Amino acid sequence: MSATFLRVNVNDKIMPLPYCKFGPGLSCPLEEFVSHVTRRRVEVGDFGDVCGLDDVGRITFLRQGQD
Numbered sequence: 001m002s003a004t005f006l007r008v009n010v011n012d013k014i015m016p017l018p019y020c021k022f023g024p025g026l027s028c029p030l031e032e033f034v035s036h037v038t039r040r041r042v043e044v045g046d047f048g049d050v051c052g053l054d055d056v057g058r059i060t061f062l063r064q065g066q067d
Contacts, residue, residue: 003023003029003030004029004030005023005024005027005028005029005030006027006028006030006033006061007025007026007027007028008028009062014026017033017036019032019036020032020033020036
């Protein structure tokens with residue numbers, strides 16, 4: 001089984017995530033991303049609650065590469 005990585009694309013530019021040990025192409029191992037998001041939720045609270053938003057939505061992923 002191969003590892004899963006993700007990259008954050010903002011306005012057509014790949015943004016490095018400073019808390020990740022970079023994988024290929026400024027990517028972040030999925031497990032590290034999930035761990036960071038979980039830890040930050042505990043530290044600062046839920047994004048929707050902190051920002052006063054009723055409907056935050058969800059993270060969406062664009063899958064590319066070999067399946």
